[in-house]
Amino acid sequence: MPFFTLTDTDGDARAGRLHTPHGDAPTPAFMPVATQGSVKALDSADLQNIGATIVLANTYHLYLRPGVDIVDDLGGLHGFMRWDGATLTDSGGFQGFSLEHLRRITEDAIIFKSHIDGSEHTFSPEAAIQHQQRLGADIIMPLDICASADSDEDTVAVAVDKTNRWLLRCVETHARADQRLFGIVQGGLFPELRRKSAQFITGVGFPGYSIGGLSVGESKRAMYDTVSLTAPMLPTDAPRYLMGVGSPEDLVECVARGIDMFDCVLPTRIARNGSLFVKTGRLNITAARCKRQYAPIEEGCDCYTCRTFSAAYVHHLFRAKELLAYRLATIHNLRFILRLMEEMRAAIIAGEFADYRREFHSRFVPPDERTRRDQKQKWLASFNRG
Amino acid sequence: MPFFTLTDTDGDARAGRLHTPHGDAPTPAFMPVATQGSVKALDSADLQNIGATIVLANTYHLYLRPGVDIVDDLGGLHGFMRWDGATLTDSGGFQGFSLEHLRRITEDAIIFKSHIDGSEHTFSPEAAIQHQQRLGADIIMPLDICASADSDEDTVAVAVDKTNRWLLRCVETHARADQRLFGIVQGGLFPELRRKSAQFITGVGFPGYSIGGLSVGESKRAMYDTVSLTAPMLPTDAPRYLMGVGSPEDLVECVARGIDMFDCVLPTRIARNGSLFVKTGRLNITAARCKRQYAPIEEGCDCYTCRTFSAAYVHHLFRAKELLAYRLATIHNLRFILRLMEEMRAAIIAGEFADYRREFHSRFVPPDERTRRDQKQKWLASFNRG
Numbered sequence: 001m002p003f004f005t006l007t008d009t010d011g012d013a014r015a016g017r018l019h020t021p022h023g024d025a026p027t028p029a030f031m032p033v034a035t036q037g038s039v040k041a042l043d044s045a046d047l048q049n050i051g052a053t054i055v056l057a058n059t060y061h062l063y064l065r066p067g068v069d070i071v072d073d074l075g076g077l078h079g080f081m082r083w084d085g086a087t088l089t090d091s092g093g094f095q096g097f098s099l100e101h102l103r104r105i106t107e108d109a110i111i112f113k114s115h116i117d118g119s120e121h122t123f124s125p126e127a128a129i130q131h132q133q134r135l136g137a138d139i140i141m142p143l144d145i146c147a148s149a150d151s152d153e154d155t156v157a158v159a160v161d162k163t164n165r166w167l168l169r170c171v172e173t174h175a176r177a178d179q180r181l182f183g184i185v186q187g188g189l190f191p192e193l194r195r196k197s198a199q200f201i202t203g204v205g206f207p208g209y210s211i212g213g214l215s216v217g218e219s220k221r222a223m224y225d226t227v228s229l230t231a232p233m234l235p236t237d238a239p240r241y242l243m244g245v246g247s248p249e250d251l252v253e254c255v256a257r258g259i260d261m262f263d264c265v266l267p268t269r270i271a272r273n274g275s276l277f278v279k280t281g282r283l284n285i286t287a288a289r290c291k292r293q294y295a296p297i298e299e300g301c302d303c304y305t306c307r308t309f310s311a312a313y314v315h316h317l318f319r320a321k322e323l324l325a326y327r328l329a330t331i332h333n334l335r336f337i338l339r340l341m342e343e344m345r346a347a348i349i350a351g352e353f354a355d356y357r358r359e360f361h362s363r364f365v366p367p368d369e370r371t372r373r374d375q376k377q378k379w380l381a382s383f384n385r386g
Numbered sequence: 387m388p389f390f391t392l393t394d395t396d397g398d399a400r401a402g403r404l405h406t407p408h409g410d411a412p413t414p415a416f417m418p419v420a421t422q423g424s425v426k427a428l429d430s431a432d433l434q435n436i437g438a439t440i441v442l443a444n445t446y447h448l449y450l451r452p453g454v455d456i457v458d459d460l461g462g463l464h465g466f467m468r469w470d471g472a473t474l475t476d477s478g479g480f481q482g483f484s485l486e487h488l489r490r491i492t493e494d495a496i497i498f499k500s501h502i503d504g505s506e507h508t509f510s511p512e513a514a515i516q517h518q519q520r521l522g523a524d525i526i527m528p529l530d531i532c533a534s535a536d537s538d539e540d541t542v543a544v545a546v547d548k549t550n551r552w553l554l555r556c557v558e559t560h561a562r563a564d565q566r567l568f569g570i571v572q573g574g575l576f577p578e579l580r581r582k583s584a585q586f587i588t589g590v591g592f593p594g595y596s597i598g599g600l601s602v603g604e605s606k607r608a609m610y611d612t613v614s615l616t617a618p619m620l621p622t623d624a625p626r627y628l629m630g631v632g633s634p635e636d637l638v639e640c641v642a643r644g645i646d647m648f649d650c651v652l653p654t655r656i657a658r659n660g661s662l663f664v665k666t667g668r669l670n671i672t673a674a675r676c677k678r679q680y681a682p683i684e685e686g687c688d689c690y691t692c693r694t695f696s697a698a699y700v701h702h703l704f705r706a707k708e709l710l711a712y713r714l715a716t717i718h719n720l721r722f723i724l725r726l727m728e729e730m731r732a733a734i735i736a737g738e739f740a741d742y743r744r745e746f747h748s749r750f751v752p753p754d755e756r757t758r759r760d761q762k763q764k765w766l767a768s769f770n771r772g
Contacts, residue, residue, distance in 0.1 A: 037702065041709040043694075066677065066702040074680060074696055082694050291452065294460060308429075308468050310460055316423065316452040323427040326709050 003180055003207045004239045004260075010353040012231070012258040015345045018054070018239060020086040020138035021178050022078060025053040027239060028255045028348075030246060030341045031088060031263040032334055036061050037071070037081045039334070040268055041326040044083040049304060050335040051342070054086035054138075056263040059131050060095040060123070064114055068134040076136025087137040088263070091128040091170075093184070094244065097146035097216060098383040105145060107162070115383075125169035133176050141210060142170035144184045149217035156188040164200045171204065182241065184210040189222050191229050198233035208239040211259075215244045217376060220369060224253050231258035248277060248340055249366045252357055255344050267337045269379070271329035274318045277336040281365040285329065290315040303335035304328075389566055389593045390625045390646075396739040398617070398644040401731045404440070404625060406472040406524035407564050408464060411439040413625060414641045414734075416632060416727045417474060417649040418720055422447050423457070423467045425720070426654055427712040430469040435690060436721040437728070440472035440524075442649040445517050446481040446509070450500055454520040462522025473523040474649070477514040477556075479570070480630065483532035483602060484766060491531060493548070511555035519562050527596060528556035530570045535603035542574040550586045557590065568627065570596040575608050577615055584619035594625040594647075601630045601650075603762060606755060610639050617644035634663060634726055635752045638743055641730050653723045655765070657715035660704045663722040667751040671715065676701040689721035690714075 001019050004027075008015040018025040032039045032047060034057045039047060047055060057077055062068065074080045077087050096103055096110040103112045109124035128143035143166050145159040163186050174181045183201035187193030201209065211230050214223050227242060234240050239260040245251070246264020254262070267277070274286040278298045283290070285297065296306035297314060305314065305328040317325035347356035366372065387405050390413075394401040404411040418425045418433060420443045425433060433441060443463055448454065460466040463473050482489055482496040489498045495510035514529035529552050531545040549572050560567045569587035573579030587595065597616050600609045613628060620626050625646040631637070632650020640648070653663070660672040664684045669676070671683065682692035683700060691700065691714040703711035733742035752758065 036706045036708060037699070038706075038708045038710045041713075043710055043714070045694075065706055066698065070678060070698060070702075073678070074698060080696075080699060082699075292456060292459070308431075310466075312452065312456055312460060313423070313466055313468075316456070320422045320424075320451055322422060322424045323709060323712050324424045324429055327427075327713070328429070 004237065006237060008349045010348040010351050011256065013255050013344070013348045013353045014258055014260055015348040016239065016260060018086065018139075018261075020054070020180075022084060022086045022138055023053065025086045026342075026345055027260040028251075028341050028344055029054055029261050030251065030337050031056040031261065033058075033263055033265045033268065034081060034083075035265070036065065037077065039330070040272065041323075041330045042334075044081055046327070046331060047083065047334075048085070050331055051338045052085065052334070054088060054261075055083060056088045056090065057081075057135065057137065058092075058095070059089045059128065059135060060092035060112070062089075062135060063092070063131050064116055064121070068131045072134040072136070076134070078136065086139070088139040089132045089135050089137040089141065090243070091132065091141040091143045092123045093128075093141070093144035093146055093212070096123070097148065098380060100148075105162075110143070110145075125166040126173045129170050129173040129181070133174075133179065137179065139180045139182060139208065140174075141182055142167045142184060144186055144212055146186065146213045146216065147188050149189070149222075151188055153188075153190050153193065156186070156190055156193055159188075160186050160193050160197050164197070167201065167204065180207045182206050182208040182210050184212045184243070185230055185234070186213045187230075188213055189218055189226055191226075194226065194230045195233060198230060202233070202235060206238065208241060208261075209234045210241040210243050212243045214242065215250070215264075215376075217373070217380065220250070220253075220372070223250070224257065227254050227257045227259065246337065247366060247372075248337065248364060249361075251337070251340060252344065252360050255348075256353070256357055267333040268330050271333040272326045274325075274329065276329060277333050280363055282367065285311065285315050286318045297332055301332070301336070302339065303332045305332040305335075390623065392623060394735045396734040396737050397642065399641050399730070399734045399739045400644055400646055401734040402625065402646060404472065404525075404647075406440070406566075408470060408472045408524055409439065411472045412728075412731055413646040414637075414727050414730055415440055415647050416637065416723050417442040417647065419444075419649055419651045419654065420467060420469075421651070422451065423463065425716070426658065427709075427716045428720075430467055432713070432717060433469065433720075434471070436717055437724045438471065438720070440474060440647075441469060442474045442476065443467075443521065443523065444478075444481070445475045445514065445521060446478035446498070448475075448521060449478070449517050450502055450507070454517045458520040458522070462520070464522065472525070474525040475518045475521050475523040475527065476629070477518065477527040477529045478509045479514075479527070479530035479532055479598070482509075483534065486534075491548075496529070496531075511552040512559045515556050515559040515567070519560075519565065522562075523565065525566045525568060525594065526560075527568055528553050528570060530572055530598055532572065532599045532602065533574050535575070535608075537574055539574075539576050539579065542572070542576055542579055545574075546572050546579050546583050550583070553587065553590065566593040568592050568594040568596045570598045570629070571616055571620070572599045573616075574599055575604055575612055577612075580612065580616045581619060584616060588619070588621060592624065594627060595620045596627040596629050597645075598629045600628065601636070601762075603759070603766065606636070606639075606758070609636070610643065613640050613643045613645065632723065633752060633758075634723065634750060635747075637723070637726060638730065638746050641734075642739070642743055653719040654716050657719040658712045660711075660715065662715055663719050666749050668753065671697065671701050672704045673701075683718055687718070687722070688725065689718045691718040691721075
């Protein structure tokens with residue numbers, strides 16, 4: 001059985017299937033984020049019920065707490081969080097960006113100062129792989145350097161070179177045949193660096209390819225352009241994973257550009273703030289106009305929350321700060337995203353993706369660019385308050 | 387069909403069955419508390435899965451938010467929280483005690499100052515019943531005055547007299563034949579006042595009788611003695627509901643004294659602090675010794691949490707402040723309590739309750755009296771911080 005089967009294409013959009021030791025994940029796939037071994041407010045039964053087939057966890061966070069030894073002792077991530085589906089771990093490279101005030105990068109490693117207790121931790125390429133081998137995810141990532149959106153070309157070039165040197169050390173360390181190690185294309189918003197990075201990585205050859213260093217503060221246009229440029233540099237017979245991207249509009253646009261896999265905390269993070277996806281955009285469930293909305297959050301939504309409760313009840317739970325609010329809202333937003341992926345996949349298979357994309361944009365209004373960037377900056381800043 | 391069937395007795399302990407428009411509740415019964423229309427961290431499917439048959443909600447809290455009109459519009463408490471089992475609402479009388487710095491009591495009513503926005507709200511006996519009729523619970527309570535544990539006999543006597551006058555106004559107002567209105571025995575720790583209250587209330591005649599004004603700061607011994615004294619004053623063919631009591635040791639001791647129904651936030655409140663019931667007492671799941679407890683919280687426990695996750699995972703969720711921690715801990719503690727009720731009921735039916743009680747005390751060690759009272763005082767004080 002190959003790791004990835006590409007079954008259908010429609011324009012640049014692709015439908016396929018990842019085959020992992022923990023089941024198949026149809027693509028395009030969205031991976032809910034279980035940062036610390038739990039998708040916030042949900043358990044694994046919830047994830048299964050909303051139709052998740054693959055989830056992501058963060059190596060650096062689990063390394064700090066509870067420690068990779070404990071996760072390993074419990075049978076890896078699957079046993080730890082009792083999730084039988086497919087899993088992917090990142091390498092700690094993104095935390096080298098998001099926790100930038102708590103780390104320094106040497107030739108050899110990213111050296112972190114723990115946001116929990118201030119202790120120092122060295123993430124070398126070897127260590128990043130070793131930790132992921134103990135966490136036991138089906139798909140793992142090499143340690144990379146993720147440059148911020150405002151970095152100049154020289155800075156990014158240095159980061160790409162170091163990422164490439166580190167990649168070979170990751171390949172050397174990677175020993176578990178049941179875990180697929182992806183390559184990561186970096187290069188910021190610079191076409192030439194993306195090309196150089198992609199050439200190097202495809203030269204080494206991997207079962208899948210990540211595109212990193214996007215959705216880190218750049219404009220949507222710059223992000224889409226970089227995806228448009230980078231995706232065709234990657235082999236057609238391997239999955240392409242766009243790291244950290246997952247708003248509905250970005251998912252549609254990046255599937256249109258040939259991406260197969262995504263992860264993002266946005267759907268779950270905004271859910272906990274009461275911002276819920278509906279056909280037309282985002283609904284603020286805490287708004288006064290939802291107080292007497294006796295219909296579900298969205299008529300026709302097949303999520304557990306909408307099939308069971310009124311919007312007025314969810315509004316009340318948010319106003320009353322009841323813990324149940326966060327679970328019900330998260331279920332709704334994740335189901336919205338997973339249904340979006342299912343619909344895109346069906347449209348690709350039917351050869352109707354262009355229509356789907358047009359119909360989606362005709363009704364779904366994202367927050368404006370400025371609001372979006374402000375929120376993103378605020379979120380990124382929150383990491384460094386540690 | 388009568389409202390209550392007493393099927394078995396064993397010493398003073400009783401097993402029976404409440405028959406409500408929303409199904410039967412076997413007794414002795416523990417009612418999880420859905421203060422604001424949600425048992426904190428759980429939804430109604432969770433409640434059903436842990437074996438709850440009847441839940442309690444607080445009229446005053448729901449009156450303030452979202453408002454009884456909204457709950458009514460959604461089909462009452464059952465439709466609002468989508469709970470198909472039996473329900474009971476209190477009258478607001480307990481908040482007249484717990485929110486004592488935010489209310490005054492006149493001849494006619496309890497007048498509250500909202501802890502949400504400072505607005506003033508008059509709970510007359512009539513209003514308390516009208517609100518409960520709109521909330522639509524199967525069992526409702528009359529407005530009563532709950533005196534604190536350190537009140538002198540004259541103060542409590544005045545409260546009992548007023549409670550009795552109010553009771554007649556509640557009876558007069560009560561109009562929904564599908565809702566059973568209970569009487570409430572007050573009288574603090576004073577035998578003569580308990581007797582007077584019980585005589586008055588049984589003279590009026592109700593389908594069920596509550597014992598109020600206990601577990602408000604008095605010693606366990608005083609509470610047990612008052613229950614021993616009061617229960618026999620009530621008719622044998624009606625259920626006896628001890629309000630606000632629900633630690634494992636209190637449940638066993640008060641079932642032994644002839645109580646049929648209980649409610650308490652203790653099991654859910656301490657769960658959210660990481661204090662979990664086990665056969666031998668309480669386990670602090672956040673303690674370092676649980677870090678590598680790869681077994682469940684308790685071997686053999688039939689709750690979802692223990693059947694699914696290791697104690698180490700739950701420990702991690704608490705340490706990492708993951709929202710899932712609160713749900714898993716609450717499920718465990720409530721299932722422990724509901725299983726305790728099921729076991730006591732089976733022991734009563736088998737005529738082995740004395741053995742069960744002995745066995746329970748031989749293994750279950752509650753926190754010492756001083757710790758318990760400190761915690762209670764702290765909890766009661768928390769109400770008045772607004």
